[in-house]
Amino acid sequence: MTQPKTQPGSLTRRRFLTTAAGVALATAAAFHPGRALAMDPIKTAGIYTVPVEQQWVSRIHKAALTAQERGDIDYTYSENVSNTDYARVMREYAESGYTLIIGEMFAVEAEAREVAAEYPEIAFLMGSSFKPDDALPNMAVFDNYIQDASYLSGIVAGAMTETGSIGMVGGFPIPEVNRLMHAFMAGVKETRPDASFQVSFIGSWFDPPKAKETAFAMIEGGADMLYAERFGVSDAAQEKGVLAIGNVIDTQSDYPETVVASAIWHFEPTLDKAIEEVKAGNFKAADYGVYSFMKEGGASLAPLGTFDGKVPQEALDLVEQRKAEIMSGDFVTEIDDSEPKSM
Template identity: 75%
Template sequence: MTTKTGMTRRGILLGTGAVLAATGLAGRATELWAAEPLKVAGIYTVPVEQQWVSRIHKAAEAAKAEGRVDYTFTENVANTDYPRVMREYAEQGYKLIVGEIFGVEQEAREVAADYPDVAFLLGSSFLQDDALPNLSVFDNYIQDASYLSGIIAGSMAKGNIGMVGGFPIPEVNRLMNAFMAGAKEVNPDISFQVSFIGSWFDPPKAKETAFAMIENGADLLYAERFGVSDAAMEKGILAIGNVIDTQADYPDTVVASAIWHFEPTFEKAVAEVMAGTFTAANYGVYSFMKEGGCSLAPLGTFEGKVPASALELVAAKEAAIKDGSFVVTVDDSEPKSS
């Protein structure tokens, strides 16, 4: 991105940093930038209670409660309206805009190019573009926790697991594939039914899809979407959650969940914007377990009900993931029924 003077924005930032360091004012500059809460806007295509988006919203709200950011948001934004809402927030002086652009990739990047002084942190299926230094991407790379939840599922299922997802895109596929790998770790003969409902938020459709899987022999369900756990509860079988912990709502149904913690991603972006060093990067790495970006939810009501051998394996694999001696494969290919 080049200014009218021919200098790149990144060059300006780096040059300013050098001057500050040379004059000993770097620390003071950070204090000044931190004096006012950072203006942050969230743009979401679904309600903020939807699993995935709720984690972004939760992290931003926590920072707002601490007085570090001035956060507002717009939910249920249609893809056709997304670029317009991006422009409106940019024009209003927001310095960091977060959201998800899976259905509006090209248009969103064009908007970002028009506002080089605004930082954009956007969920995307694609990587960052170094030619667009003010746009960073992220995704919920929580395959580590998904793998561990699969181990628990494999130890609790009788032989067939039903898996209901939104769309067969990388951010869904990698979690399903990791889950399936974990289940096979303890039960190599286990089989899967896999289906996608073509929506990010359609609990009735997800529930009906899950019912069909149960009719077809599924004895445990993987609830990538809302509605699946409702079907499991009504039919008296177990379920594994995804992204958020819903056990409080399904105490006799949801055994475990792979939890996404967006805080490391959000805090990194806020810090970079405040320091004037935000640039194009892949923030997906901050969702990894070793970065604190994901975890396995507490067993809660299922404490003492999961086989000890499975829990021992979970503990060993978790330790290995954190120390780097074991790496869960990131497999973005579409999972298939078996």
């Protein structure tokens, strides 16, 4: 399928789901995921509003490529799909015989659910802040719950900051970002109780220059450690000689003297579960967010790499202790979706 040539889109604000009256009626016919049993590999499409190089989407894309390499899916994708085009692209893939459609419907909740209702025989696995709807049995939702790894990265950051002033640059103050920032801040407090935070959101998912300028301002304000939720932040840290903590992907190879640690999202457990359910004919409305938890293999703290031996051992011991407690269930990282504030 030819990928739509659309202008880069961004999720300008989170819409609350408005349920159209026709959605429930359209899904009255039962979803028959068993129809996918004959499709091996599963014909899968990804629909993304940003480039596949963007942190969050890159993890979905990577997992899909891995599944394709082992023969589980036949994968294609469209990137830079604008919010106004999203429903149209969904329909194009649905009409082209794709059995599994994955993507991120954060800014197009109502429209995406309406499209899914029109194609009850197709499995939709979509990033969303909302819960699954039993009236829409062919749509499952997911989210990146990597707060465990973010918390551990905060422990490292707190041990490495000299001034105790930390700058945090995010895209939008939405649950997916907020919970990671809060977890990071809680981790920092473990090793630097007197830490202060400068928090700012740039209003875009992919605007490295703006993120960089925001980070510069934080450095001018005294920050010697930056939380790089967006691309561009680590560039500012590198130029000014301060440290940074990565998010979702490991960028230390690009910033070997700057990025101390990163909280990594592994989408493979989420996608693999969906593939398993489609193959078994059991795909249904469900919340796949749990497969991003560290206990499920959905998150990890990246290796220290060039910072091995530079992080205080006391902090590393605490990281290992908390990690073991997280895996055993003895420690639960708080999930706080409220907007973080400078403090």
